[in-house]
Amino acid sequence: MKRKNILKFVSLLGIGSFVMLAAASCTSATTPTPNPTPKPDPMPNPGGGMNGGNTNRGNGGGMMGDNPNPGNTTPEQQLAAARKTLTDLLGTENTNVAFYADYAKIQSTLNAAYMTAKTASENTSASLENLRSASTTLQAAIDKAASDKRAFDSANQSLVTAYNNLKTTLQFKTTSLEELSENKYSGIKNHLSKLFDTGSAITAKTLDPTSGERPTLEKVNEANNSIKMAISPESLKKWKDNADKFNEFEKNPLSKEKLSTGTDSAHNQEQPANYSFVGYSVDVTGTTTAPASEKALLNWNYAQRTIFTSGDQPTKIDTPAASDEAPAQPLSNVSWIYSLAGNGAKYTLDFTYYGPSTGYLYFPYKLVKNSDSVGLQYKLNNSPTETAIAFGNMQNANGPTATVDSINIAKVTLSNLNFGANKIEFSVPSEKVAPMIGNMYLTSSADEANKQKIENSIFGNSVTTENNRTIISVDALSGYSLASDWSTFIGRYADQQLTLDGKMMRDQKYYLIGYVGGNTGARNVTGITEKTNEQRSPVVSTPKTRTYTFYVNAPKAGAYYIKGVFASKVRRDLKFSTGDMSSNNVTIQQLSTNNLTTLRTFDTSATTGATRVTTVSDRKTLTLVEGLNKIVVSGATADNGNAPNFGYLEFILNETQPETTNVSNPS
The missing domain is CATH 1.20.120 (Four Helix Bundle (Hemerythrin (Met), subunit A))
Structure with a gap:
């Protein structure tokens, strides 16, 4: 059987194979080296x-x-x-x-x-x-x-690990930047782009560059950590919240602590203790006790609106004390810088900003007196030179020509703002004096609607709609305004017997404007305990010229009814005028509450009820143009031209009466 199997196997192999097999069987056994199989990459x-x-x-x-x-x-x-x-x-x-x-x-x-x-x-x-x-x-x-x-x-194990971590972080670039597509976030987007570019520049050179130095572990970690911190939810929220705020505006009330007098010591006295409004529509010519040669400049450079009590002997109301819930805040932060006199004098505004690289600065301004030759300049961050702020009618002016009897608003374009800390320093060119300047407003938006919001804040306006009626409310505490006499003041009404329209208001406080109209008798200041730098100017001398000026920012042109709160011991008239005061005015007659603890509401739109009033020639509305309207308040004929104390003014649009129907005759 074995032989048959062998023969069968040989026949299957064939002669050639058999010869080779036989030859192999006659040689010593060797182990061939196989060709290695290529390994897959x-x-x-x-x-x-x-x-x-x-x-x-x-x-x-x-x-x-x-x-x-x-x-x-x-x-x-x-x-x-x-x-x-x-x-x-x-x-x-x-x-x-x-x-x-x-x-x-x-x-x-x-x-x-x-x-x-x-x-x-x-x-x-x-x-x-x-x-x-x-x-x-x-x-x-x-x-x-x-x-x-x-x-x-x-x-270089640590370096390689850090480098790979950086490469992983760089993969978040697209998604991170896509979330910042709105223009108000462009500052954040540019900041992140720079950080990503810094990291990409490191990886572009690689771990082992063909030329130049290898990246250091410190630089790689710094780039990676900077990006990770920037794209963290905490950082992005903080920056976006800041950008959202500046997309509207940030109000920066003036602070005396930020006013540096430089080498000057003659004009940094405390503000007059008897002043309330601290901004006037007539010349303020210096201290009444100083020699004529020294009256060119005032001896104070900063003043903040002061609130007094009501009554026959008003006293100053101090700033409410701080509490655990809130810091000490004045009743009004309406302030003015009167001058930047002296070598090295400046006002510094610091702010943190994460908006677009271009922003805008707004602030109110006016003249102290008509003879002033004004100039103002600023330096932004580390700029080597100052930039002039131009007032006038020239092209690219920052605002109209400054005047004594009006408040204008300057707009300054701020280019190349830092992402983060910024500083603006205001000063005066040589041979010039500064205009009076007020609270600073910063925004990243140049939209007209945003500008109107800033104007509303400056002048204490708010616009609401009730029952399809447009109502503009004016807050005398927060809005910039002007008096023509130092005696005009804001008084607080708070008494256990206080009533408004017959309702008890024991725990309420109301703030009304007093000493408007007429020209006889100054406000009694004997109750003021601190008589620091007391000044008895400006004082009106012409009858019926003690006025109060404020601004209404009308969202649309039209005829507006007037509503407010008043108090007066005797019957007095209250006149509201625009323009030259000889036309377009409303005079409300015979307003009286018999005492100063009784408050009442007047409303020229009311046809019945206790708020209904009588007006000269039955004119009930004041014509306003769209935008800012300068309103002057005075007395009229009753009580020698003295006006009642008043406040909480509202202007209500008459939706059915065209604005052209209220062009009145002189009253």
């Missing part, structure tokens, strides 16, 4: 990390991989096999070169090796030896690149 380690997997980026074959049976091939076959081996090795170029993207020096050397091998491969006349040599050289370069990377990673 592993996926590259993203970013060149420490755990890069197999870093041998060749084809895995031995140098005789192009000739597995050298004894049984022709020269042509060997040449073709060698060319294929080189071609296969060149096929790893994209993967291998990309693998060292974070090691520019290694990548450059390896790339050059591929270029050399590619030249040999493209040479149709290359010999077998040329092709084999090219493959050997390229494989050696591939192996050396892997070895150099391992050595670099081993020697």
